[in-house]
Amino acid sequence: MTSETLWYANRATGAVCLVLFTIVVLLGIAVKLRGKLPGLPRFGTVSLHRTLSLSATAFLALHIALAVIDSYVDITVVDVLIPFVSDYQPLWLGLGTVALDLMLAVLITSLLRARMGHRTWRAIHWLAYASWPVALIHGIGIGTDTGTDWMTWLTIACVAAVLTAGGIRVAHSARAPRRTPAALLRTAEGARS
Secondary structure, three states: OOOOHHHHHHHHHHHHHHHHHHHHHHHHHHHHHHOOOOOOOHHHHHHHHHHHHHHHHHHHHHHHHHHHHOOOOOOOHHHHHOOOOOOOOHHHHHHHHHHHHHHHHHHHHHHHHHHOOOHHHHHHHHHHHHHHHHHHHHHHHHHOOOOOOHHHHHHHHHHHHHHHHHHHHHHHHHHOOOOOOHHHHHHHHHHHH
């Protein structure tokens, strides 16, 4: 494969990763809100979230492999695993490494979910919310398509979708009734009256 082919493939997989991980975040929020997609039962939304997470991870692995294989820039396996040590664009590549490390923690604990407590898994799973914007900033900073119309609109659409879903999630959490012992007692007393 020529270096030019690797470069185009790396750019393409980066854009696909942005779209797939955006959908994964949106599905994760839908699962948390106990939502379902039209035509799917709730467990279908959960299953789609898991399946797309693995697909996005596979595209991410391909994206990383292409960056390491491409000889146009010198990105090593160490650069991929340890943030901010690369000679090439250390800040932007380092942010990609941070996002990868966070996603690896989410992936590994998700695969081991049955062996750990739900609280521990859930606490670690929150890293996905940190990983997505870090990966986005990595792409904006290092991506050679940054500034092109198509990539600008794709990025805006992904950010808008995640911000909207995140806003709905926060609003939903704020509206949820507080289940404190005092609130439960008042509810029980009100039912007796």
